[in-house]
Amino acid sequence: MEKYLLHFNDIRKQDVAIAGGKGANLGEMVCAGFLVPPGAVVTADAYRQFMEENGISISEIMDNAESTENAAAYIRKAIVSGEIPANIKEQIIGFYLTLGTNARVAVRSSATAEDLDDASFAGQQETYLNVIGEEALLQKVKECYASLWSSRAISYRKAQGYDKQKVALAVVLQQMIESESAGVLFTQNPAGNSDDILINASYGLGEAIVSGIVSPDEYICARDGKIKKSVIGSKEIQIVYDGQGTKKESVSAEKRKQQVLDNELIRHLVTETLKIDVHYNCSMDIEWAVKDGKIYILQARSITTIGDEPQKHFSDTDFAGLPVIKPAKGRMRENVLFNLEKLPKPYFPLDHDFGDAVGKQKEVLITEVGFSMNAMCPIDDYGVSSFNMGGMKPNRNIIHLPGILKQMKNEEYNTKKSSESLRSCMERFEQEKALACVSIQELGESLRRMQVLIGDTAYGRFRYAVFPQVLENFSLGRTLKKVNATLNSYDLMEGLDYVTADVNRAMADIARRIKGNPDELKAVMSLTFSEIVQKYPDLSEAFDGFMEKYGNRSDFNCYCFIAKTWNDDPDRLLGTLRTMLRSKDAKILSKQESDAKFEALMTRVKDTIGEKTYVKFAAKVEAVRHYHIIREATQYLWESEFAYCRTLLRSCAAGLDVSYDNLLYLFAGELFEACRKGQLDDGMQTLIAKRKAKRALAEAYWNKCMEESLATGNSGIIGVSGSSGMATGKVCIVKSPAEFDKLQPGEILVCTYTDPEWTPLFMLAAGVVVDTGGTLSHAAIVAREYKVPAVLATGDATKKLKDGDFVVVDGTNGIVITVPVT
Incomplete structure (x- = not known):
C-alpha cells in the first residue's frame, strides 16, 4: 500500500515536494535531535489522490469560471464536501490513535511552495488548534486542503509567481503542547544589530503572538543569552484550550506586569535555538513553546530577506591591508560616478561574477580597440570590493583601432549585427528555460551557461549598439545645436517603441483607467497588491497583462542575485504607479503625440541644414534610433536572464541543503564545483562563513571608498x-x-x-x-x-x-x- 503519511523522523528538509515547507523543516529538526512535539505529515500525494478521486480539476474550473473568486469558492466547496479515500483515511486515523485516547492535535497546512528561502507564505493557508477525535481530524484535513484555494492564497501565489495549477498541499498533524508560555524568536534581529537575538513571548499558546492579538514581551539578547533590553508587553489576553478549538482568556493584572520568561529560561531558549541556526547555517525564524520547564520547537523557517543591517563603526585599523583610496579627479571622477549608478552597494561574490559579466564586456571591447585597463571594481577572496582609479595603456591591438572605429560608424553593418546578436541571445535564453533542469548537476551547468549568455548579451549590446550610438551622438548633437541650443541626440528618440517608453505608456494607461474609477484609485493608494487584485478582478486582469510583458523589470539591473523584479515584489510596482497617480500632468506622450513630435523636429532640422545634408543626417538618425531600441531590449533581456538565474539558484540551494543567502558568498566557479559534487564540502562552508563575517567590513569600506575618492574638498x-x-x-x-x-x-x-x-x-x-x-x-x-x-x-x-x-x-x-x- 502506498504511504500517504510519513512520521517526522522519515522526513528531511529537502522533502518540500512531499511534506511541504513546514513539514520538511519539522522532520529535519526531529532528525537533528531537537525537541519537537510528536507528529506526522499527510503528504502532498495524498492531496493529489484526494483531488483525483473526487474529480476536482483545478485547471478546468479555473478556465470555465467567470472570475477567480467564483472559481475559488467552487473549489473550496467541492473539497470540503469531498470524501477522503479509504486508504488515506486509514493511515491518518492509525497515526492519531498512537497519540493516545482523544489526543489534542494541531492540524497545519504545509504547502509545497511554503517556507522557502525566497518567500514566506505564512498565513496563506489555515492552521487548526486543539482538534480532538477522528471525525474532527479528517474534517480539518479537508479544510486545510480547501484553504489552499482561498482568494487570498490564490492572489498571493499569483503575485509571487507560483503556478496555481502545480501547487499542492501537505498537512502536518502534531500533538498539542498545552504551553504555559510561547512565542517567536529570530536568531538575527531583523530591526537592529544583526548579532542580537530577538524574542517575543506571551502566556498560553503561541497563536496569540502569531495572529497579532497581544502586545508580547520583547527581549533583545546577546548570543550568550544575556538580556540587553527588555520591554514588558501588556499581554491582556492569552489563548488556551476550549474543548474543540481554542478561546481567548483574560490575563490577571499581576501577570501582565511580570516578565513572561525568567532570565535563566531566556538563556536556555537562546542556546537551544542557536543550535538550529548552526544546523541550517542561516538566520532562523523559530516558533517555540514552554511546558513544565521544557522548550519545544513548533516550527522553524529561514528569515527570507537580507536586511539592511545597521552600519558598525570601523576604524582605519580595520581597513589595513586594503587598497589605499585616492581622490578621483576630472574625467576619472565622472567615470567612477557613472559606473556607481549601477552599484549602490558592493557586490556579493556571486553577484560579482554574474553581474560583472555585463561590465566586463566594456573591458573586453577596450582591449580589442588597443587599450588595456584594470577591472573597475576588483574583489578579493574575502568578498571585499574596491575602486580601481588606474587609467588605460596601449596594447598591441592598437593597430586595429582605426579599422574598428570605422566599423563602429558603419550604420548598415552595426544595425544588422546588433539585431542578429539580440535575436541569437533571445533564442538561446528560450532554449535554456525549456530544458527544465532537475538534478543539482544540471542546475549548475545551466547557471554556467547563463553566465556566458549574460556576457554575450552585453557584448553584442556594447559592440554593435551602445558604442556606435555614443560615436554618432556627437555629430548628431552638433547638428541639432544649429536648430536649437537646448536640443541633444536624445530628442531624436521620440516616437520609438522601446522597453522603457513602452513600460511608461502602459503604466500611464493603467493610471488613466484608475483615475477614472474613484474606488480603484482609493484602493491602489492604500491597499497591498494582493488585496487589490483580490478585490478588483478587472484591475487584476490589467495588472496580469502588464506583468506578463514587463514584470522582470528589476531594481538593480546589474545585480543578479539580490535584485528583485516587479514579479517578485509587486508592491514595489504600486509605489511607482502611485507616483504617477499623484502627478496632475503625466508628462508621458501617447505614441501618436510622440510620433508627431519627432516628425516636427526632423522637419525643423531639414529646414535648417538643407536637403542634401539632411539625407545623411536622417540615415544616422535611423541607425541611432535602432541602436537605442537594441540598448533597451538587451537591458530588459539581461534583467530577465538574471531573474531566471535566481530561480535556478533557489533550486540549487534546496538541492545543496543550504540557504539561498549563503550561496551569495561563493564565487561562480566555487558554486559550479559544489553543484558538480552535489554538496558543499567543509572547505566551502568555511569560505562562506569567512566571507559572511567580512560583509559588514565590505560595506563600510565601499562607503569609505565612495566618500574619500569622490570628495571635492569644498562645502559646495x-x-x-x-x-x-x-x-x-x-x-x-x-x-x-x-x-x-x-x-x-x-x-x-x-x-x-x-x-x-x-x-x-x-x-x-x-x-x-x-x-x-x-x-x-x-x-x-x-x-x-x-x-x-x-x-x-x-x-x-x-x-x-x-x-x-x-x-x-x-x-x-x-x-x-x-x-x-x-
Whole structure:
C-alpha cells in the first residue's frame, strides 16, 4: 500500500515536494535531535489522490469560471464536501490513535511552495488548534486542503509567481503542547544589530503572538543569552484550550506586569535555538513553546530577506591591508560616478561574477580597440570590493583601432549585427528555460551557461549598439545645436517603441483607467497588491497583462542575485504607479503625440541644414534610433536572464541543503564545483562563513571608498550637467523605491542613483540631484526627456543636503546652490 503519511523522523528538509515547507523543516529538526512535539505529515500525494478521486480539476474550473473568486469558492466547496479515500483515511486515523485516547492535535497546512528561502507564505493557508477525535481530524484535513484555494492564497501565489495549477498541499498533524508560555524568536534581529537575538513571548499558546492579538514581551539578547533590553508587553489576553478549538482568556493584572520568561529560561531558549541556526547555517525564524520547564520547537523557517543591517563603526585599523583610496579627479571622477549608478552597494561574490559579466564586456571591447585597463571594481577572496582609479595603456591591438572605429560608424553593418546578436541571445535564453533542469548537476551547468549568455548579451549590446550610438551622438548633437541650443541626440528618440517608453505608456494607461474609477484609485493608494487584485478582478486582469510583458523589470539591473523584479515584489510596482497617480500632468506622450513630435523636429532640422545634408543626417538618425531600441531590449533581456538565474539558484540551494543567502558568498566557479559534487564540502562552508563575517567590513569600506575618492574638498555641491535649466524648490531625499511616496509635486528629488523604476518621479520633481550617474546615465536621459533641470555625479549631495532645505538646481552649469531660509 502506498504511504500517504510519513512520521517526522522519515522526513528531511529537502522533502518540500512531499511534506511541504513546514513539514520538511519539522522532520529535519526531529532528525537533528531537537525537541519537537510528536507528529506526522499527510503528504502532498495524498492531496493529489484526494483531488483525483473526487474529480476536482483545478485547471478546468479555473478556465470555465467567470472570475477567480467564483472559481475559488467552487473549489473550496467541492473539497470540503469531498470524501477522503479509504486508504488515506486509514493511515491518518492509525497515526492519531498512537497519540493516545482523544489526543489534542494541531492540524497545519504545509504547502509545497511554503517556507522557502525566497518567500514566506505564512498565513496563506489555515492552521487548526486543539482538534480532538477522528471525525474532527479528517474534517480539518479537508479544510486545510480547501484553504489552499482561498482568494487570498490564490492572489498571493499569483503575485509571487507560483503556478496555481502545480501547487499542492501537505498537512502536518502534531500533538498539542498545552504551553504555559510561547512565542517567536529570530536568531538575527531583523530591526537592529544583526548579532542580537530577538524574542517575543506571551502566556498560553503561541497563536496569540502569531495572529497579532497581544502586545508580547520583547527581549533583545546577546548570543550568550544575556538580556540587553527588555520591554514588558501588556499581554491582556492569552489563548488556551476550549474543548474543540481554542478561546481567548483574560490575563490577571499581576501577570501582565511580570516578565513572561525568567532570565535563566531566556538563556536556555537562546542556546537551544542557536543550535538550529548552526544546523541550517542561516538566520532562523523559530516558533517555540514552554511546558513544565521544557522548550519545544513548533516550527522553524529561514528569515527570507537580507536586511539592511545597521552600519558598525570601523576604524582605519580595520581597513589595513586594503587598497589605499585616492581622490578621483576630472574625467576619472565622472567615470567612477557613472559606473556607481549601477552599484549602490558592493557586490556579493556571486553577484560579482554574474553581474560583472555585463561590465566586463566594456573591458573586453577596450582591449580589442588597443587599450588595456584594470577591472573597475576588483574583489578579493574575502568578498571585499574596491575602486580601481588606474587609467588605460596601449596594447598591441592598437593597430586595429582605426579599422574598428570605422566599423563602429558603419550604420548598415552595426544595425544588422546588433539585431542578429539580440535575436541569437533571445533564442538561446528560450532554449535554456525549456530544458527544465532537475538534478543539482544540471542546475549548475545551466547557471554556467547563463553566465556566458549574460556576457554575450552585453557584448553584442556594447559592440554593435551602445558604442556606435555614443560615436554618432556627437555629430548628431552638433547638428541639432544649429536648430536649437537646448536640443541633444536624445530628442531624436521620440516616437520609438522601446522597453522603457513602452513600460511608461502602459503604466500611464493603467493610471488613466484608475483615475477614472474613484474606488480603484482609493484602493491602489492604500491597499497591498494582493488585496487589490483580490478585490478588483478587472484591475487584476490589467495588472496580469502588464506583468506578463514587463514584470522582470528589476531594481538593480546589474545585480543578479539580490535584485528583485516587479514579479517578485509587486508592491514595489504600486509605489511607482502611485507616483504617477499623484502627478496632475503625466508628462508621458501617447505614441501618436510622440510620433508627431519627432516628425516636427526632423522637419525643423531639414529646414535648417538643407536637403542634401539632411539625407545623411536622417540615415544616422535611423541607425541611432535602432541602436537605442537594441540598448533597451538587451537591458530588459539581461534583467530577465538574471531573474531566471535566481530561480535556478533557489533550486540549487534546496538541492545543496543550504540557504539561498549563503550561496551569495561563493564565487561562480566555487558554486559550479559544489553543484558538480552535489554538496558543499567543509572547505566551502568555511569560505562562506569567512566571507559572511567580512560583509559588514565590505560595506563600510565601499562607503569609505565612495566618500574619500569622490570628495571635492569644498562645502559646495558640484557635479555635471544632466539636463539644462534652473529650478528652485524644497529638497526631498529619496533613498529607495520604498520612499517614493515622500516626493511631492514641485520638490527637488535628491537621491544616490536612479534606474528605470524611478522614471515616474521625474513627473513630480521640479529638479533632480543625484550622487552618481553622468551625462549618459538613466537620470540624465529621463531628465532631458521631461525637461527637468538635473545635476548628476555630485558624489555626496545626499549627505550635504537634508529634507526641507531650499536649493537652486543649475542644470546648465552642473551646480546646486543652497538658499538660506529667512
